[in-house]
Every structure is written in C-alpha cells, then in structure tokens.
Amino acid sequence: MDLASLLHPQAVHIFADVSSKKRLIQTISEVASPLTGIGVSEISSALLERENLGPTGFGKGVALPHARLSGLSGVMGVFIKLDRAIDFDAVDRQPVDLIFALFAPEESGTEHLKALALVSRTLRDPILCEKLRANSDPVTLHALLTETRATQAA
Numbered sequence: 001m002d003l004a005s006l007l008h009p010q011a012v013h014i015f016a017d018v019s020s021k022k023r024l025i026q027t028i029s030e031v032a033s034p035l036t037g038i039g040v041s042e043i044s045s046a047l048l049e050r051e052n053l054g055p056t057g058f059g060k061g062v063a064l065p066h067a068r069l070s071g072l073s074g075v076m077g078v079f080i081k082l083d084r085a086i087d088f089d090a091v092d093r094q095p096v097d098l099i100f101a102l103f104a105p106e107e108s109g110t111e112h113l114k115a116l117a118l119v120s121r122t123l124r125d126p127i128l129c130e131k132l133r134a135n136s137d138p139v140t141l142h143a144l145l146t147e148t149r150a151t152q153a154a
Helices: 021-036 040-053 110-123 126-134 138-153
Strands: 012-015 057-059 066-069 076-086 096-105
Touching: 012 138, 021 040, 021 076, 021 096, 040 066, 066 110, 076 138, 096 110, 096 126, 110 126, 126 138
Parallel strands: 012 076, 066 096
Antiparallel strands: 076 096
C-alpha cells in the first residue's frame, strides 16, 4: 500500500475560506462525495461521529480525520491544505492547516489500520510538511505526498 493508491489527484485541494472545524468537516465531505459516490451528509456524519470519540488532530498543524463508510469499495483519502490554520482540538493545541481525511469500507479491518499508519508516518515528516506548506498548487502537493512515500519505501 502506498499513498498513490489512496490519494487521487482530484482529491487534493487548497482552501482559503475554512474558518472552523465544523466547516472543514463539511468541506472534506463535499470533496469526498463525488469521489466516493456517497452523500455529503453521510460522510459528514461519519466524520463527526469519529471526532466525538476523540480529536484526530495529532499535532504540529496536522489532522487525520477518518471514518468507515458503508458502500465504499476501498480505502481512499482526501488531502486539504488550508491557507489559514484553524483550531481542530489537536493534542498539542496547535491550529491545523494540513488535513488528510481517510475513508474505508465499513468492513475493512487491517487495510484501514495500515492506511492510517501510512498517512500518519508520512505526515510526521517535518521536511515533507514544510514542503507542503510552501506550495500552493494541488498537482505539486499530490506529487509531494505520493512521490515521497515511494522514495522512502524504496
């Protein structure tokens, strides 16, 4: 498993107008809906339900919201970079500007956990995060995310 198989180029976006965690969840859902074929409200509800269990902001400006969705055929992700960081109840209390939302089929087991671990390891790389923050082109962001993991795995 690599990020290129989880993250399609159309799933990478930059937003300037997201001002709250609730609005971010809505934005993620709006981006994911046409890619998954699942309704915005169902995705949003699943993400909010997971957030209620505990925040998925893991620190240093990065969040990894995730949910299991019925009707999804495989694990997939959405990457969002925010122009302005927002409060996401992260463990280090720092605002979040890099978000990788991960979605898995309801019945997925280890595949979901492996994907979470891969994304978490990837976004704990401070050099990669610096490069992501320095770029404002979704194509470049996708390349940085997918090529970095391929290089590190080799």
